[in-house]
């Protein structure tokens with residue numbers, strides 16, 4: 121009886137309203153909506169902070185918008201660098217901004233081919249399963265007071281879940297059972313070990329700097345942004361982000377000119393649409409993480425009218441800045457060979473990340489003393 | 490299953506499907522001939538095909554458009570078909586260039602196929618090569634075709650009554666055929682020529698002594714060029730003697746002379762090891778009857794003759810006795826007609842109206 125009562129309380133409108141996103145600008149509208157019976161419940165649910173984090177920022181809605189934007193932006197930027205216009209005619213007055221939508225629709229309606237040699241169950245379910253490690257981290261990343269799950273171990277949890285993504289990619293390559301997929305998978309595995317250690321070390325350095333792994337606390341502590349406190353760690357984090365999302369110059373596992381998208385070579389239609397966006401989704405998560413760790417997350421001028429939405433906007437802008445920087449790399453760099461990339465990460469990057477940890481430890485001791 | 494596809498093509502979702510496909514025509518990288526240069530131009534900064542949402546991309550599994558860039562040879566036809574089969578539906582084919590239409594400059598070649606015999610074609614672009622503008626135009630009309638579901642001409646020409654044109658003094662006649670065929674052209678391999686080449690004259694003297702009784706004539710046909718005429722019985726002996734200094738065959742060549750019922754087989758030999766013989770090319774040639782096309786292989790003396798002899802067998806059916814690879818196709822695609830360069834091979838007739846089979 122007690123338990124049922126607790127449960128009912130947990131899903132009640134009042135419970136949601138205790139912890140709601142407050143936006144002074146449109147507060148009257150929200151108040152009115154809340155009074156309508158069913159609509160009120162839905163509005164309260166959406167504006168309930170954990171649900172807001174899941175559905176709107178940094179969750180699904182922003183993720184989709186960012187995906188559509190960044191793919192278009194990348195093509196447009198590459199085109200401008202090559203003295204072209206890029207996607208345009210589809211929506212002339214807006215510079216063809218819905219190009220990625222058309223591509224997505226086309227993929228959605230295209231035939232999905234499952235070839236004879238594929239391991240059919242895994243081949244089909246892995247691109248969908250991979251959304252678990254891609255979407256879960258979003259719950260732990262705070263924007264101001266809006267956060268899905270608040271825990272002191274948020275940072276290790278996010279890093280651990282993100283590290284799971286390559287395992288899925290390797291599994292995808294295995295299920296595809298084709299020689300290009302095989303080569304790409306091997307490359308992915310090599311790169312995985314190469315960037316993961318500097319990546320984790322740079323995160324450890326930042327944990328040392330702030331003395332905590334709770335992301336909300338980390339953001340609060342950043343009166344000076346982390347990129348100034350420990351620029352070395354920021355550099356290592358940035359480079360390993362490029363490697364982790366296989367962007368140029370480290371686009372080694374996919375390398376469409378030589379191994380035709382490596383692990384994803386056999387996917388067609390909407391399945392390819394799903395696996396192609398993995399790298400972009402990972403890029404989004406790591407950009408969020410970068411803005412939390414190094415750029416002060418939701419910190420910025422408070423905007424009274426927007427209330428809880430202000431940190432969301434600051435964080436969104438910082439994340440987009442990081443993503444745009446990442447997209448920029450694509451059009452100006454050539455690709456490293458696998459051995460060059462491995463040498464770089466196992467020697468130089470490892471050394472620099474060790475230095476970053478030392479700086480972090482020194483700052484930590486200075487704070488304690 | 491087909492019900493579902495029917496639903497996608499005409500149900501409430503059809504406009505989305507058409508719209509998405511229209512703005513996302515991604516050609517696969519399949520460069521088959523020189524028209525590919527124009528394709529590159531159409532997608533580079535000058536014309537920027539990406540404006541239309543079309544992007545050259547990866548491999549067939551992830552794309553939906555094949556632009557056949559000009560000539561398709563028999564070997565490439567297989568590749569084209571495989572690429573087409575790998576591509577997920579809906580898929581489209583644009584054929585560029587005169588070669589893709591009727592063969593272009595390779596018209597009547599034994600190695601050409603028409604892309605329309607291999608895959609269903611949506612649009613043809615004439616020209617050799619077509620301009621980038623016309624390629625973009627084709628992509629635009631493909632977009633229109635996708636939206637409306639029907640094929641239309643890209644350009645509507647205006648009707649024009651020629652009889653009203655003033656100043657025409659004579660009636661317009663179709664041009665006469667430009668083909669001129671000499672019935673029995675003389676084919677002479679060793680036309681003698683006077684040149685300042687004292688070393689050559691010395692060389693000819695030496696050959697005349699060394700090859701006593703093995704040749705019909707030895708002539709200087711130009712600076713650094715000597716032709717030795719012989720027949721197929723004695724040629725092995727000549728090869729044996731000359732291979733001491735001349736260490737490789739540059740070229741094996743067969744000339745078909747149908748009106749004399751014979752083939753002429755030529756071996757061009759030269760030297761890499763003797764300094765003063767390096768620029769010299771000696772042509773040993775012999776006539777063989779056309780109904781008994783056999784020639785001794787000179788592979789034992791010149792290893793480099795091996796592949797050249799096989800190639801000549803492919804083209805003319807001259808059997809080089811002693812070469813182990815006779816009787817099989819070497820470089821030609823398996824379905825090429827036998828001995829395609831023989832002059833009496835029947836070429837495919839020009840056909841302007843095709844019968845439509847019900």
Ligand code: SF4
Pocket residue numbers: 522523524558559560585586587588589593594616617618619
């Ligand atoms: S049509 Fe002209 S340019 Fe095109 S492939 Fe043929 S020869 Fe080359």
